[in-house]
Amino acid sequence: MQTVAFHSYRGxxxxxxxxxxxxxxxxxxxxxxxxxxxxxxAPSLQSYITSESxxxxxxxxxxxxxxxxxxxxxxxxxINPTKLENFYVVVSDIEILQNKSxxxxxxxQHGEGRILAKLFEFIRxxxxxxxxxxxxxxxxxxxYRSLDALVVSDKIMIITRPVKSEITGLGLVxxxxxxxxxxxxxxxxxxxxxxxxxxxxxxxxxxLKIAQDNLKGIASTLKNNNLEIDILHSFRRVPFVTERIYxxxxxxxxxxxxxxxxxxxxxxx
Amino acid sequence: xxxxxxxxxxxIPSEEDLAEYIHKGKKVIQHIEEGKTPIYFKxxxxxxxxxxxxxxILVLSxxxxxxxxxxxxxxSSINPSTNQTTTQTTYTTQxxxxxxxxxxxxxxxxxxxxxxLYQFIPENYSNFAPFMENNSIxxxxxxxxxxxxxxxxxxxxxxxxxWRDLGRNLLYTEYRIWENTSIETESLDLKAHxxxxxxxxxxxxVPLIGTEKSSYENRCSLLWNSIKEAVDITSNTISFQExxxxxxxxxxxxxxxxxxxxTTHGELFNYNELQxxxxxxxxxxxxxxxxxxxxxxxxxxxxxxxxxIYSFKDQGHLFLALHALDHSFDLGSLxxxxxxxxxxxxxxxxxxxxxxxxxxxxxxxxxxxNVLASYDQGLMIRNHILMDRLxxxxxxxxxxxxxxxxxxxxxxxxxxxNSSAYLIDQVQILVAFKELIxxxxxxxxxxxxxxxxxxxxxxxxxxxxxxxIKRLRERKRKR
Ligand SMILES: Nc1ncnc2c1ncn2[C@@H]1O[C@H](COP(=O)(O)OP(=O)(O)OP(=O)(O)O)[C@@H](O)[C@H]1O
Ligand SMILES: [Mg+2]
Numbered sequence: 001m002q003t004v005a006f007h008s009y010r011g012x013x014x015x016x017x018x019x020x021x022x023x024x025x026x027x028x029x030x031x032x033x034x035x036x037x038x039x040x041x042a043p044s045l046q047s048y049i050t051s052e053s054x055x056x057x058x059x060x061x062x063x064x065x066x067x068x069x070x071x072x073x074x075x076x077x078x079i080n081p082t083k084l085e086n087f088y089v090v091v092s093d094i095e096i097l098q099n100k101s102x103x104x105x106x107x108x109q110h111g112e113g114r115i116l117a118k119l120f121e122f123i124r125x126x127x128x129x130x131x132x133x134x135x136x137x138x139x140x141x142x143x144y145r146s147l148d149a150l151v152v153s154d155k156i157m158i159i160t161r162p163v164k165s166e167i168t169g170l171g172l173v174x175x176x177x178x179x180x181x182x183x184x185x186x187x188x189x190x191x192x193x194x195x196x197x198x199x200x201x202x203x204x205x206x207x208l209k210i211a212q213d214n215l216k217g218i219a220s221t222l223k224n225n226n227l228e229i230d231i232l233h234s235f236r237r238v239p240f241v242t243e244r245i246y247x248x249x250x251x252x253x254x255x256x257x258x259x260x261x262x263x264x265x266x267x268x269x
Numbered sequence: 270x271x272x273x274x275x276x277x278x279x280x281i282p283s284e285e286d287l288a289e290y291i292h293k294g295k296k297v298i299q300h301i302e303e304g305k306t307p308i309y310f311k312x313x314x315x316x317x318x319x320x321x322x323x324x325x326i327l328v329l330s331x332x333x334x335x336x337x338x339x340x341x342x343x344x345s346s347i348n349p350s351t352n353q354t355t356t357q358t359t360y361t362t363q364x365x366x367x368x369x370x371x372x373x374x375x376x377x378x379x380x381x382x383x384x385x386l387y388q389f390i391p392e393n394y395s396n397f398a399p400f401m402e403n404n405s406i407x408x409x410x411x412x413x414x415x416x417x418x419x420x421x422x423x424x425x426x427x428x429x430x431x432w433r434d435l436g437r438n439l440l441y442t443e444y445r446i447w448e449n450t451s452i453e454t455e456s457l458d459l460k461a462h463x464x465x466x467x468x469x470x471x472x473x474x475v476p477l478i479g480t481e482k483s484s485y486e487n488r489c490s491l492l493w494n495s496i497k498e499a500v501d502i503t504s505n506t507i508s509f510q511e512x513x514x515x516x517x518x519x520x521x522x523x524x525x526x527x528x529x530x531x532t533t534h535g536e537l538f539n540y541n542e543l544q545x546x547x548x549x550x551x552x553x554x555x556x557x558x559x560x561x562x563x564x565x566x567x568x569x570x571x572x573x574x575x576x577x578i579y580s581f582k583d584q585g586h587l588f589l590a591l592h593a594l595d596h597s598f599d600l601g602s603l604x605x606x607x608x609x610x611x612x613x614x615x616x617x618x619x620x621x622x623x624x625x626x627x628x629x630x631x632x633x634x635x636x637x638x639n640v641l642a643s644y645d646q647g648l649m650i651r652n653h654i655l656m657d658r659l660x661x662x663x664x665x666x667x668x669x670x671x672x673x674x675x676x677x678x679x680x681x682x683x684x685x686x687n688s689s690a691y692l693i694d695q696v697q698i699l700v701a702f703k704e705l706i707x708x709x710x711x712x713x714x715x716x717x718x719x720x721x722x723x724x725x726x727x728x729x730x731x732x733x734x735x736x737x738i739k740r741l742r743e744r745k746r747k748r
Contacts, residue, residue, distance in 0.1 A: 041279055108279045113290075113297045120298050143279040144290065151294040176284055180291050219606060234613050261617050264624075268661040 001127045003134045004266065005153035009169035011042075011140040013159045014191040017243065018235070020048050021259045022266065023135040025247040027087035029263060031132040034079060036090040038119070038149050039139045040066060040107055043092035044243070052245055055082040057089075064093035069118045070106045075125040084248075088131070107145075116148040123152055133266075142177050150177070155185045155269065158229065161192045162214040171221045179227060187232035187269075188222050189262075190215075194237055232269075233262045375706055378670060382680070382699050389692045390435075394443045400691045412692070415459060417444060418466040419693060422526075425469035427700050428707070440466060441476055447488035457499055457509035461523045464492040471533030489537055496527065497546070504572055505549040514570035518583040521550060521564075522590050529593040544598045551594070551603050558607075563614035565632070577633040581619050581626050584611060585648030592655050612656060615649075624664040625649070625672065643673050643680040647697035654704050659712055662705050669698070 006019040016039070023035035037045035046062065049055055062080060067073040080089050107115065126134050138149045150156060156178070160166050178186055194211055222229045238255045246253040247260070282290055388406060389398045397412040397420070412420075417439070424436025440446060452463050467489055477485050500507050506516045507524045528547045531538040557572050558564050564583050565575040588611055595604035618630045619637060626649045627637030646669040653662035673680045680690065680698055 113294055116294045117297050117301060120301055124301070139279065141281070142287065143281050145279055147282070147287065147290055147294065151291055152298065177287060180288050216602070216606065219602065219609070231609060231613070233616070258617070261620065264620060265616060268624075268658070268664060 001123075001131050001134060002155060002269075003123055003136065003153045004155045004157060005136040005138050005149045006157045006159060007138040007146060007150060008140050008159040009142075009173040010166055013140070013161050013166070014235070015039075015140065015159050016044050016048070016137050017241070018157075018159065018189065018191065018259075018262075019135050019137040020045065020245055021247050021255070022263060023133070024084065024087060024245050025256075025259045025263045026133050026135075026266070027084055028247065029267070030086065031267070032086045032088075032130060033133045033135060034088045034090065034126050034131045035135045036122075036137065037065065037092045038136050038145070040092055040145055041139050041143075043094050045089065045137060046091040046093070048243060048245060049082070049089055049091065052248060054084060054248060055087075055089075057082060062091050062093070065090045066092050066103065066107060068122065069115050070103055071118070075122050078122075079126075079129075115145065116151060119148050120152050142173060147177070150181055150184065153184060155187065156181075157232070158186055158188045159191050160188060160218055162190060162194075162211060162218055164210075164214060164217070167214065167217040167221055170218065171224075174221070174225050174227065174229070178229075179225060185269075186227055186229045188218070188229050189232055190218065190234040192237040193234045232265055233258075235262070375666065375702055375709075379699065379702050379706070382695060382702065385690075386692075386695050386699065389695075394439060397692065400689050402689050415462050416693065418446070418459075418462040420696065421466045422462075422469045423693065423696050423700065427703065429703060432696075432699070437470055437474065437476070440470070447485040452488075453491065453495075457496060458520070460492050461496055461509060461520070461527065464489060464496060465523055465527050465530060467492070468527065468530035468534055472536060486537055489534070493527075493531075493538070496524070500524075500546065505553040506568075506572065507550070516568040516572060518564045518566055518568075518580075518587070521554065522583065522586045525550060525587075525590040525594060529590065529597045532597040544600075547594055547598050548600060548603070551600060551607065555603060555607055558610075562610040563618065563630075564611070575632070577631055578629055579614075579618065579632060580629040581615075581642075581645040582628070582648065584615055584619065585645065585652055587611060588615070588652045588655065589648075612652075615652065620649075624661070625668045626665075641672060642694070643669065644691070644694040644697045646673070647694070647701040650701040651704060654701075654708050657708070659708055662708065666702065666705055 006015040006022075008015055020035065023033050027033045035045065037043045046059070049057055050059055057080060063073050063077045065078050068075065068078045078090050080091070081087075082089060123134060136149050136153060139146045158170070158173075158178075160170050178184075193215075219231070222231065235258050236254070238253075238258075241255060246255040249256065388401065391397060396408070397417065398406040398408065399410055399412040399416055401407075421436045421440050421444075424432050424439075427433045427436075446452075446463060446467060449463075452460060455463075467485070475482070475485070496507075499509055504516075507520055508514075508516055509520050525547065528543045531543045532540060553572075554564070557568060563579045564587050566578045566580055566583060567576045568574065569576070588608065591604050591608050591611065594600060595608070598604075615626070619626045621627060621637065625641050626645055628640045628642040628645050630637045646665060650662050650665050650669070653659075653665060669680065680695065
């Protein structure tokens, strides 16, 4: 089994959109996949899943992953099979964080490695159930909980957008955090790349130059460390993408093709 | 309102705590793996002296534990079959791409291919068969001059002596291309192919002396002078057809090949001149292929309008050329950034679900062809190898071996002329397979456990112990 975490320094870069679509597509390619919402701060997988009728899952069907993490549930209880063959989901609930202060402090503090141990126990369980991919949607930035996900993963997908503020953040998170995870493989994923085609109607040379400089900035930030992080895939900025699972659509959406290509690479790693 | 609760309360470690958390987190994992109950920890050191002493004792005892069996194994090393135990623990099993249930190994395929290829090669090298139809060579078909030139260029890329020697032999002994004065009257395109073949072996491998050598050098210079005339200095592109504003991808790529090959002939070429051309052309390509990042078959008059057809052959050739350029010249990040973009183009548009590649892609209809050309698959494998993607290279090689029909050990282009096998295709696949075997061996030799790992561990252990003592002393001094 491969445990693949989607992480970023900043929030809102597309971790959830990419990890959900990737997980579903891998399942459609016949891989047994478990997708885990480990963004305990702002869990959003549940809304993706319940709004797609194909899964036929209801808001009330889920036991939150946080229950398991604090020692109250078993792995079987939190893993939800779906109508889509090979696709299983684990969702987290934000309510718990907001209403129960005891649970909250258990989950938010470093937990002396307890949450990490639970997460790892969960991964071992998935491994025993012959999952081929465990996809983890992480909390952004460097918190103890994102570290947990990073420590237990085999491969980490670092999502970045080509904007200046993220280049600095990327450099920071590489030197402070990733560089200390010595036996993990890192891959960079660019998201929301503008293509010239998309810019055709606004041939603004200044913007074009900034965009190109940012791409170069990311490439050199990825290069200037001893981790050897390659850019695994670049996703275009697709107009009118919202929080949906595009790979489920009958009509091929431009985003679907991109995800399919990315999945092929993931399988081949 | 209550949103804040969930948003801000997750603890962020300091840089020091972070390193420690990761370190201890891995220990927890290891304990679980080994079936022990995990020892939970406090990231912030409250009793530095105690924890430190414990770590120190742990290091000492673990080094003793590691050293004792190692010593035993050294003393018993008279017996070469001593078991090696590795202390490495992995906590998850990795799935790999299915390697295909092909009972024929890659080196067996290479053998079959070589046997197949010999059928094309006549005893006196005089009349190569360009292709085979329905399993038999049609001797009335003659190989063209350009095919011979490309054949030599391809053979020179094989690192193995036999095929590499064949190319050299054809160039310098059998065909003696530089003596062929009629090249001067040929098209620029053929001149470029000729020069590329003439330069395909580096200067130190040119087996010519005296007047032969000077006549060879003279031919190269003449060809170079007429080819570089075709560089358009305003657009920084090359065009082999006069007064035609369309730029062909293939021509740019051959020119780049020549520039690279030129660097291995220091007596004939001025390195700076070559580098200047390389830089200019790459910069132009960098600018004009930003559209979808691959190279279209041709660019129309103003160089910003493209033919919508992108052939894999061009992408694959450009990929090889870019790697060679990156190797031969100091181009900053130019070649690398183009390589990255081209690579992502290939993945995005030309790689199919079955791990083979489309022979072309039409940007207007967003359709790839369903033709599997063996030459293209060979190129694709070589592209993967250049990016050190062993598993992808393997997979494409397996797809190739399974999908393309094999007759007499040769790989035939499927879908189009189902019954023909072309010489150049077979050689491209041969080169690719041999490179793949080399890459596999390289990967294997870096992962095999050996006694070296123990000797490699020694200095690290000594260093850890040394550092521990040093830190202990420092702590005492501070007190
Ligand atoms: N390639 C893209 N093209 C267009 N829109 C995109 C693309 N990628 C992401 N988005 C949009 O950006 C927004 C943020 O994406 P998403 O929520 O997946 O990011 P995230 O990193 O998971 O955020 P958070 O850190 O808050 O969890 C979403 O509205 C999503 O639809
Ligand atoms: Mg998210």
